[in-house]
Amino acid sequence: MKLAGMASNRGRNLMNIADRAPGGASFAVVLTNDADAPVLEAAAERGIPTEVVERGADEPRQSHEERVLDALSEYDFDLVTLDGYMRVLSETFLEGTPTALNIHPSLLPNFTGANAHEQVLDAGVKVTGCTVHVLDESVDGGPIVTQEPIPVFEDDDEDSLKERVLYEGEFTAYPRVIEWFAEDRVTIDWDEGTVSVEGDDGGDFPARRIVSDDLAASLRYGENPHQDAALYTDTTVSEASVVHADQLNEGAKALSYNNYNDADGALNLIKEFEEPAAAVIKHTNPAGCATADTVADAYGKALSTDPMSAFGGIVALNRECDAATAEQIIDSFKEVVVAPGYTDAALDVLFEKDNLRVLDVNENFEVTDSLTEKPLVGGRLVQERDTQHLWADDLEVVTEREPTDEQIESMLFAWHTLKHVKSNGILFAKGTETVGIGMGQVSRVDAVRLAAMKADEHAEGKDAEGAVMASDAFFPFPDGIEEAADAGIEAVIQPGGSKNDESVIEAADEHDMTMVFTGQRSFRHD
Numbered sequence: 001m002k003l004a005g006m007a008s009n010r011g012r013n014l015m016n017i018a019d020r021a022p023g024g025a026s027f028a029v030v031l032t033n034d035a036d037a038p039v040l041e042a043a044a045e046r047g048i049p050t051e052v053v054e055r056g057a058d059e060p061r062q063s064h065e066e067r068v069l070d071a072l073s074e075y076d077f078d079l080v081t082l083d084g085y086m087r088v089l090s091e092t093f094l095e096g097t098p099t100a101l102n103i104h105p106s107l108l109p110n111f112t113g114a115n116a117h118e119q120v121l122d123a124g125v126k127v128t129g130c131t132v133h134v135l136d137e138s139v140d141g142g143p144i145v146t147q148e149p150i151p152v153f154e155d156d157d158e159d160s161l162k163e164r165v166l167y168e169g170e171f172t173a174y175p176r177v178i179e180w181f182a183e184d185r186v187t188i189d190w191d192e193g194t195v196s197v198e199g200d201d202g203g204d205f206p207a208r209r210i211v212s213d214d215l216a217a218s219l220r221y222g223e224n225p226h227q228d229a230a231l232y233t234d235t236t237v238s239e240a241s242v243v244h245a246d247q248l249n250e251g252a253k254a255l256s257y258n259n260y261n262d263a264d265g266a267l268n269l270i271k272e273f274e275e276p277a278a279a280v281i282k283h284t285n286p287a288g289c290a291t292a293d294t295v296a297d298a299y300g301k302a303l304s305t306d307p308m309s310a311f312g313g314i315v316a317l318n319r320e321c322d323a324a325t326a327e328q329i330i331d332s333f334k335e336v337v338v339a340p341g342y343t344d345a346a347l348d349v350l351f352e353k354d355n356l357r358v359l360d361v362n363e364n365f366e367v368t369d370s371l372t373e374k375p376l377v378g379g380r381l382v383q384e385r386d387t388q389h390l391w392a393d394d395l396e397v398v399t400e401r402e403p404t405d406e407q408i409e410s411m412l413f414a415w416h417t418l419k420h421v422k423s424n425g426i427l428f429a430k431g432t433e434t435v436g437i438g439m440g441q442v443s444r445v446d447a448v449r450l451a452a453m454k455a456d457e458h459a460e461g462k463d464a465e466g467a468v469m470a471s472d473a474f475f476p477f478p479d480g481i482e483e484a485a486d487a488g489i490e491a492v493i494q495p496g497g498s499k500n501d502e503s504v505i506e507a508a509d510e511h512d513m514t515m516v517f518t519g520q521r522s523f524r525h526d
Helices: 012-020 039-045 061-072 116-123 158-182 257-270 295-305 323-329 344-350 405-418 444-458 479-487 501-510
Strands: 002-007 026-032 050-052 079-083 100-104 127-134 144-151 186-189 194-197 214-219 229-233 277-282 285-291 313-317 334-339 357-360 371-376 379-384 426-430 433-438 468-471 491-494 514-517
Touching: 002 012, 002 039, 012 026, 012 039, 012 079, 012 158, 026 039, 026 061, 039 050, 079 158, 100 158, 116 127, 116 158, 127 158, 144 158, 144 194, 158 186, 257 277, 257 285, 257 313, 257 334, 277 295, 285 295, 285 405, 295 313, 295 323, 295 433, 323 344, 405 426, 405 433, 405 468, 405 491, 405 514, 426 444, 433 444, 444 468, 444 479, 479 501, 501 514
Parallel strands: 002 026, 002 079, 026 050, 079 100, 313 334, 334 357, 468 491, 491 514
Antiparallel strands: 100 127, 127 144, 186 194, 214 229, 277 285, 277 313, 285 433, 371 379, 426 433, 426 468
C-alpha cells in the first residue's frame, strides 16, 4: 500500500509509520503547507519525496486544495494520512483523493479542536486518548476507525499529557489502522457513518486487546531486591484468586512478588481435583501434591514427596484448613498457606508463626478467567488456560500389558499434576500422591533421572518401585523408558506422537510396562 502523508509541522506520526511500515505500507510522498515544516527534513532523511503547497494570503480554500491535488497527482497512492495538517479540507479535496485518514489527540467526539489536551485537563477526566477517523468535511468528525485510551494522571500538564498520548496512544493506533487498510480488512459505511474491521469484533483474540487493571499494592521488590514491583488487580474475576484473597494475619509482612507468583501456581494446581487435595510449591514448581480422604492426609502425603525442597514453600489446600492440617504446616518453615477457609482452631495454630502469611480465598474453583498472558519486551503472549482434563476413556493403551484400574487412577492424577510442572517435566506417582518430580530439564532423560533421584533420596516413606510415570511430551527415543524401568516404574502415561513411538512401545513391552497415550501434551514453559 502506498500512502500520501500530509502534515503542517513535524509529522511525527507519519515518520513513525514510515519507520515501522505497518502491513508493508510505505509513503509515496509527504506534502506540507508550510515550507519551514520540520517534516520535510525528516521525510528527506528517509528518502521520501516531498511537496510544499503553501496557501496564499488571499487564496480561496478551493484554489489551494486544487493545487494540493495537482501536486499529489504526480504520485500513485492508495490512502491519504493526515497528521496535524492545520487546514479543514473540503469536498473538493475529498472527492479528488482516495480515502483520507486523520488522527486526533482525544477520544472523539469529546474534546474536538486544536486545544484538546487543555480541554481534557480543564474537564478533569481521568482517561483521554486518541482517535483515528476517516476524514469528512466536518471538524474532527467522520467515522471512527479505532481509539486508544490513555490515563490522565494528577500531576499531568499539557506537555506531559501530549507526549504520553503521542508515544503511547497515537504511535500505537495509527500504524494499527494503516495495517488494517493494507490488509483490506476495513469497510466504511458512509450511510451509517460507521467503520467495521474484520477480526476486530471481540472474542478471546480480537485484532486489538485493551487491558485495564487497578493498582492494588506496591510490593517490597520484584523477583530480586534490585527490582521494583507492584500488584495490579482485575476486579471482574470471580474465581478463587490469591490477588483477591484476604490475608488473615494482618500483622505478618505483606506478600512479595515471588510469594504471589508461587501462591497462584499452588492454587491453580489444587483446583484440578474434586477430592481433598494439598500441594506444596517452590519456585512455581510442585515439591509435592496429593489427594486423600482428608486434607490433613493429603498434605502429609504431598509434603513427604520432597520435604527438603518444601522448606520455605507455599501450601495450597482445596478444603477448609483444620487444626490437624495446620499443625503439620507449621512443623517446618513455610512462607504462605492458601485455603478456602480456616477453622478457628487452625488459625490459632497458624498464627503462632509470625510471618506465615495466611490467605483466605473464596470457594469458586471453577475457571472463569479463561486467558493467561505473558508480557514480552514490546508485547505480550496471550493464550487460553490449559483446562484439559482427561478421563479413563480418553486413554489409548498401546502396550501388550493392560493397566489396572488403580494404575489408571494414578496415571490421571499424575497427568493433572504434571500440567503444573515446568517442562521438560516427568512425574512419578503412586495412588494419588507424588513420589518424585523432575522439572524444568532441557533433556527428557535428565528429567526422568531427576524424578528417580528425588523419589529414592528425598521422598520420605515412599519410593519409585511400582510407580507410574507421567511425561508432559512424547519420548523421542526409548532411553527415557530404559531409565524409568531402572527406577522401578511399571506404568507410563505420555502424549505419544513421536516418529519413534514404535521403538518406545517396544521398550515398554520388553520391561513388561503398561503404557497409555493421551494424544495431547501438557507443556508448561513459565
